[in-house]
Amino acid sequence: MDALVLYWNLVPVTLVQGLAYALVALAVMIPFRILSVPDLSSEGVFPLGACVAAALIAAGVSPIAATLAAIVAGFFAGVTTALIHLKFRVHSLLAGILTITMLWSVNLRVLGKPNQPIFGQPNLFDWISPAILMNLNLQILVFAVLLAVLVGALWWGLQTHAGLALRGVGANPSLAPALGVNVVLYTSAGLGLASCFSALAGALLAQQQGYGDVGMGVGMLVNGLASVIIGESITGRRTLLRQVLAPVVGSIAYYQLASLALSIGLEPSDLKIATGGFVLLTIGWPVLLGRKTPASRAF
Amino acid sequence: MSPNDGDAPAVELDGLKLAFHAGTPDQRIALDNLSLALNRGDFAVVIGSNGAGKSTLLNVISGALRPDAGSIAVDGVDVTRAPVHRRAAMIGRVFQDPMLGTAPALSIEENLALASMRGRRRGLGLALDHAARSRFAALLEPFGLGLEKRMAAPASLLSGGQRQVLALVMASLVRPRVLLLDEHTAALDPGTAALVMQATQRIVAEGGLTTLMITHNMAQAVEYGNRLLAMDAGRIKLDIAGAEKTSLSIDDLVRRFAGDADHVLLRSRANMAAGPADATGAKG
Ligand SMILES: Nc1ncnc2c1ncn2[C@@H]1O[C@H](COP(=O)(O)OP(=O)(O)OP(=O)(O)O)[C@@H](O)[C@H]1O
Numbered sequence: 001m002d003a004l005v006l007y008w009n010l011v012p013v014t015l016v017q018g019l020a021y022a023l024v025a026l027a028v029m030i031p032f033r034i035l036s037v038p039d040l041s042s043e044g045v046f047p048l049g050a051c052v053a054a055a056l057i058a059a060g061v062s063p064i065a066a067t068l069a070a071i072v073a074g075f076f077a078g079v080t081t082a083l084i085h086l087k088f089r090v091h092s093l094l095a096g097i098l099t100i101t102m103l104w105s106v107n108l109r110v111l112g113k114p115n116q117p118i119f120g121q122p123n124l125f126d127w128i129s130p131a132i133l134m135n136l137n138l139q140i141l142v143f144a145v146l147l148a149v150l151v152g153a154l155w156w157g158l159q160t161h162a163g164l165a166l167r168g169v170g171a172n173p174s175l176a177p178a179l180g181v182n183v184v185l186y187t188s189a190g191l192g193l194a195s196c197f198s199a200l201a202g203a204l205l206a207q208q209q210g211y212g213d214v215g216m217g218v219g220m221l222v223n224g225l226a227s228v229i230i231g232e233s234i235t236g237r238r239t240l241l242r243q244v245l246a247p248v249v250g251s252i253a254y255y256q257l258a259s260l261a262l263s264i265g266l267e268p269s270d271l272k273i274a275t276g277g278f279v280l281l282t283i284g285w286p287v288l289l290g291r292k293t294p295a296s297r298a299f
Numbered sequence: 300m301s302p303n304d305g306d307a308p309a310v311e312l313d314g315l316k317l318a319f320h321a322g323t324p325d326q327r328i329a330l331d332n333l334s335l336a337l338n339r340g341d342f343a344v345v346i347g348s349n350g351a352g353k354s355t356l357l358n359v360i361s362g363a364l365r366p367d368a369g370s371i372a373v374d375g376v377d378v379t380r381a382p383v384h385r386r387a388a389m390i391g392r393v394f395q396d397p398m399l400g401t402a403p404a405l406s407i408e409e410n411l412a413l414a415s416m417r418g419r420r421r422g423l424g425l426a427l428d429h430a431a432r433s434r435f436a437a438l439l440e441p442f443g444l445g446l447e448k449r450m451a452a453p454a455s456l457l458s459g460g461q462r463q464v465l466a467l468v469m470a471s472l473v474r475p476r477v478l479l480l481d482e483h484t485a486a487l488d489p490g491t492a493a494l495v496m497q498a499t500q501r502i503v504a505e506g507g508l509t510t511l512m513i514t515h516n517m518a519q520a521v522e523y524g525n526r527l528l529a530m531d532a533g534r535i536k537l538d539i540a541g542a543e544k545t546s547l548s549i550d551d552l553v554r555r556f557a558g559d560a561d562h563v564l565l566r567s568r569a570n571m572a573a574g575p576a577d578a579t580g581a582k583g
């Protein structure tokens with residue numbers, strides 16, 4: 001009973017978490033599902049966003065400009081992964097690992113030190129309203145509105161001619177050039193776009209928590225992956241709308257499940273093996289049952 | 300790369316050479332100083348034994364392969380160095396494998412919308428609106444496959460033949476300067492192959508499309524097209540056009556295209572005897 005009360009009391013906090021990290025889940029879903037180019041680089045791009053935003057805010061740059069700069073930095077990180085993959089013919093997973101590794105140094109350079117506090121500095125939330133950082137319900141509202149706008153824009157964008165070409169590259173990479181689609185350009189733009197979401201998440205969390213840290217990304221990717229898998233098992237992938245909603249639904253569900261597990265007595269340090277095991281189980285059980293479901297195909 | 304509308308041939312290949320594994324013991328000469336001009340509206344059928352260089356020829360025209368030497372011009376525009384996606388504006392293509400010509404995860408109408416922008420700038424306008432949907436449905440209707448009633452279904456649900464028809468419509472949706480067909484009926488059963496050939500004939504005739512079609516099916520080679528090219532060892536060994544092509548019979552063909560490729564033709568003949576609809580030859 002105590003465990004449930006504990007869980008219940010944490011719901012607002014974990015809801016904010018789930019909504020904020022839904023951005024990372026979106027960043028994981030886009031390469032995997034839209035482009036069919038699995039990419040791990042969120043793990044490095046998320047702290048990149050945090051470090052760029054924190055460093056700039058600490059230097060006195062306005063939080064809006066700092067957040068935009070973080071998004072732009074994320075875009076270039078995504079393009080880097082894409083170009084390593086396409087131009088040097090390196091598997092996209094390895095390309096992502098190379099990007100993460102290189103970003104570690106970049107992030108340290110950007111920050112100048114492993115951790116940069118920005119307590120008391122202007123931030124995006126205070127700029128919207130000083131009440132937000134004091135009030136979890138308002139934070140839920142802010143993140144929910146942001147996600148609604150971004151997911152809506154993504155859903156719409158993927159139905160435009162350019163968005164359809166992006167999905168075409170993912171659906172049949174040998175057909176796309178024959179239809180006049182520049183695969184290098186679109187894959188770069190797609191991975192760049194996905195990384196914008198990760199970097200934005202990093203920038204927002206740095207401002208919400210009051211610091212940027214080079215170690216912020218650890219485990220981000222598997223959490224995102226778990227979120228996408230959970231989300232897809234809830235929404236399915238039958239329509240484009242379901243596909244773009246899945247990471248959000250999944251992220252909310254994942255952080256609730258994690259919170260429940262912790263309330264019941266799981267050690268926080270054991271959460272990662274639980275998440276990893278969960279991802280494995282979800283991917284593995286259809287295989288063990290002798291059939292592959294659509295949910296497991298690209299993973 | 301705007302096509303000129305002067306008197307240039309639709310396709311002009313000059314001195315094409317291409318060797319795989321050049322300079323190694325494995326060297327394979329796929330194109331051996333091959334030159335060819337296709338006039339506007341030519342429907343040329345390409346035959347030849349396995350390894351004769353037919354697919355290589357089409358790959359070089361589409362840009363999937365770069366020739367070691369020689370040049371390629373489409374409607375008078377030199378495209379020798381243009382990447383696939385740049386010359387795609389002028390070229391429509393259907394592959395042997397029905398999986399390759401459509402995007403399986405996209406719906407039928409999304410596939411068509413994707414193809415409707417071949418060679419054009421893709422902006423942020425919605426890819427499908429009411430007008431586009433009805434235009435696409437009207438395009439599919441004449442083929443009598445009922446695809447126009449399943450526009451929102453993913454292409455992955457279609458049969459091989461249905462996919463090839465969709466791929467043909469996609470390849471010709473933006474009028475190509477040349478249509479390349481690489482054994483596009485070879486993976487289909489005889490009935491479906493015949494149906495896809497009817498669709499091909501309709502699309503080529505309606506658009507007056509310059510077409511290069513590879514086949515191992517001698518019945519197809521005799522029945523379709525106004526020109527017949529027989530390839531062997533990277534060269535065009537026989538080029539039959541006009542009245543001679545019209546009156547050509549399978550027996551004539553076998554007699555004239557002797558040599559290395561004999562066995563293919565003879566086997567095709569045997570298939571012909573077994574069943575007139577199915578003569579997929581060495582590939583069948
Ligand atoms: N990717 C490749 N690597 C090495 N050699 C190749 C490659 N593609 C084709 N070849 C060789 O080039 C020659 C021409 O092959 P091509 O595929 O053009 O023949 P084809 O006429 O299309 O034959 P088929 O009727 O079997 O399709 C053959 O000797 C073949 O082995």
Ligand SMILES: [Mg+2]
Nearest residue numbers: 353354355481
């Ligand atoms: Mg071939």
